[in-house]
Amino acid sequence: MLECFKKPFDESLRIARDIGADALQIGLFALNQSAGERAEALDKMKAHGLRVSAVCGDLGGHGFTRAEDNAAKIETSKRIMEMALAFEADVVTTHIGVIPADKGGCYGVLAEACAELGRFGEQCGARFAIETGPESPEVLRDFLAQLPTKGIGVNYDPANLVMVTGADPIEGVATLKDWIVHTHAKDGVMLKQTDPAVIYGYFADGGIEDFRMEEYFRELPLGQGRVDIPAWLAALSKVDYDGFVTIEREVGSDPVGDIAMAVRYLKEMMRR
Incomplete structure (x- = not known):
C-alpha cells in the first residue's frame, strides 16, 4: 500500500x-482531485512501471452499521469506486463494521448498504471488497x-483473521x-483472545490508544507471524485466484525495509 511507506507521493x-x-x-488522496490531476498521478505511476491494484476506501468510524450515517457514506463510497476506475482499478477495499453472527442488530442495515453499493459496482464495473x-x-x-448482487467481494487479509478472530487463514x-477479488499480504500473531467487536469498537471510536493493543495482538513482518504464507x-492458487497480493505494513520503525523484504520473500515463495 502506497501510504505504508510514509513518504511523499513521488518518493x-x-x-x-x-x-x-x-x-x-x-x-483517498485523489478523491477530491480533478480528472486532470488524477490522470497526472496515474501517468507518474505508469512511468515507474506501476499499476493500481485497488483503492482503500475505508471511511473509518463504525463502517456501515449505523443507518443514520449511511446515506452520506454510501454516496462517498460510490465516488470512491469512480475514483478507482479513473486509476484503471476495479476494486475498492474497506471495513464495513462487525457482521453479527446471529444476524441480529445491525445485520439488516449492513446488508442494505452493501446491496446498494454492490448494485452500483455492477453498473459501473467495480467491486466493493469487504476486508476480512x-x-x-x-x-x-x-x-x-x-446479498442480491455480485458487486460485493472480499479483500482477504490473513493476518486480521489470525490476530483478531483466531480463524484459520488457510481454510x-x-x-x-x-468472492476474493483482492488480498493483503500481512502477518501477525494473537496474544490474547477477546471479542472482535470490542477491538473494532475501539478503532471506530478513536480510542485504540486506551485499548493496550499490544497485549492482544501484534502485526509482524511477513514470514515472522502465525500466517503460513x-x-x-x-x-489462493488452488482456488484459481489470479489477482494482486498487496503488501500491507501498518506498524514498525522501518516500513520501507519491511516492505522491501516482503517483496523479496513473496517473489521467492511464488517461484517455488
Whole structure:
C-alpha cells in the first residue's frame, strides 16, 4: 500500500519501483482531485512501471452499521469506486463494521448498504471488497451469499483473521473463494483472545490508544507471524485466484525495509 511507506507521493513511487513492486494500492488522496490531476498521478505511476491494484476506501468510524450515517457514506463510497476506475482499478477495499453472527442488530442495515453499493459496482464495473477480520470466514460467506448482487467481494487479509478472530487463514480461502477479488499480504500473531467487536469498537471510536493493543495482538513482518504464507499462497492458487497480493505494513520503525523484504520473500515463495 502506497501510504505504508510514509513518504511523499513521488518518493513512494520511486521506492516501490526500486524494491520491485508491480503495483500499488492507493488511499483517498485523489478523491477530491480533478480528472486532470488524477490522470497526472496515474501517468507518474505508469512511468515507474506501476499499476493500481485497488483503492482503500475505508471511511473509518463504525463502517456501515449505523443507518443514520449511511446515506452520506454510501454516496462517498460510490465516488470512491469512480475514483478507482479513473486509476484503471476495479476494486475498492474497506471495513464495513462487525457482521453479527446471529444476524441480529445491525445485520439488516449492513446488508442494505452493501446491496446498494454492490448494485452500483455492477453498473459501473467495480467491486466493493469487504476486508476480512472482525468475523469468521463462515459468517462473512453467509452474509455475502444472501446479498442480491455480485458487486460485493472480499479483500482477504490473513493476518486480521489470525490476530483478531483466531480463524484459520488457510481454510478461510476455500470458504470465501467465490468472492476474493483482492488480498493483503500481512502477518501477525494473537496474544490474547477477546471479542472482535470490542477491538473494532475501539478503532471506530478513536480510542485504540486506551485499548493496550499490544497485549492482544501484534502485526509482524511477513514470514515472522502465525500466517503460513507458503500455505496461504498455495490455497489462493488452488482456488484459481489470479489477482494482486498487496503488501500491507501498518506498524514498525522501518516500513520501507519491511516492505522491501516482503517483496523479496513473496517473489521467492511464488517461484517455488
